Amino acid sequence: MPELTSCALCAPACCSLDISGADQERLVAMFKALGNSIRFEILKFLVTHPGCITGDIVDYLPIAQATVSQHLKVLREAGWISGITEGPARCYCLNAENIAWFREQIAQIMS
Amino acid sequence: MPELTSCALCAPACCSLDISGADQERLVAMFKALGNSIRFEILKFLVTHPGCITGDIVDYLPIAQATVSQHLKVLREAGWISGITEGPARCYCLNAENIAWFREQIAQIMS
DNA sequence: ATAATTTATCGTAAAAATACGATAATCGCA
DNA sequence: TGCGATTATCGTATTTTTACGATAAATTAT
Numbered sequence: 001m002p003e004l005t006s007c008a009l010c011a012p013a014c015c016s017l018d019i020s021g022a023d024q025e026r027l028v029a030m031f032k033a034l035g036n037s038i039r040f041e042i043l044k045f046l047v048t049h050p051g052c053i054t055g056d057i058v059d060y061l062p063i064a065q066a067t068v069s070q071h072l073k074v075l076r077e078a079g080w081i082s083g084i085t086e087g088p089a090r091c092y093c094l095n096a097e098n099i100a101w102f103r104e105q106i107a108q109i110m111s
Numbered sequence: 112m113p114e115l116t117s118c119a120l121c122a123p124a125c126c127s128l129d130i131s132g133a134d135q136e137r138l139v140a141m142f143k144a145l146g147n148s149i150r151f152e153i154l155k156f157l158v159t160h161p162g163c164i165t166g167d168i169v170d171y172l173p174i175a176q177a178t179v180s181q182h183l184k185v186l187r188e189a190g191w192i193s194g195i196t197e198g199p200a201r202c203y204c205l206n207a208e209n210i211a212w213f214r215e216q217i218a219q220i221m222s
Numbered sequence: 223a224t225a226a227t228t229t230a231t232c233g234t235a236a237a238a239a240t241a242c243g244a245t246a247a248t249c250g251c252a
Numbered sequence: 253t254g255c256g257a258t259t260a261t262c263g264t265a266t267t268t269t270t271a272c273g274a275t276a277a278a279t280t281a282t
Contacts, residue, residue: 009195010162010204017158024151032146036240040139047128047220051121054259067241069260086118088249088258093121099221106217109158110210147270165229178271180230199228199279 017108033078039071053089128219144189164200
């Protein structure tokens, strides 16, 4: 890495944001998953309605069941939520462990 | 809102994630901006190279200058970074204020 | 003014995300 | 077994994102 220009107004480097490889991909996937209004709305709903089933979310949102199912899959695969099968339905709640991990990672940026 | 099903395995509601309207859009835009590998890499680079100019980032990444410029615009508009004009070049650094705001918002989720 | 340097924007092609209806799959219960 | 309830998946149309080359815009130095 060659020497870089630097302007006087920027604070010097404070930290390193030490992440790469699979962890970085995982973090980017978490960012991507919540970078969508519908999915953010679903997460918000789950915060106040832990344990609700897919149908509840379908009723709450103005979009088709198939679309909700897709969005839930994205949130699940990104690690924001967990789905527990309860009979024919699926009960959702936040994935506390992964959310804590996310918070730890971004705490590295400028903190 | 009708009564909802709830499974025994989910923890009860702990918080409200109290955000909506313009703030929510702003937060989603921040998530979206970092939900891309290239942009995340740019942010990572800026953490350790505060004050570098666009050209430094172009040299560092394996993509075209026009594409880097677009990505920087997304990060700027989302509030992750600030660009200060220095002659013909543009010097970039993290936007500490907005990053702190982001951290505060996600602290509401399950904490 | 002209030229050199640096970045932004335009136009566009390709890839990915989003949304939907239709249908399949899964589970509990009669 | 067969039915109702619930969710997942498939195929597809539309929109959005991403990437590039070409070119314009802005700034400094000559």
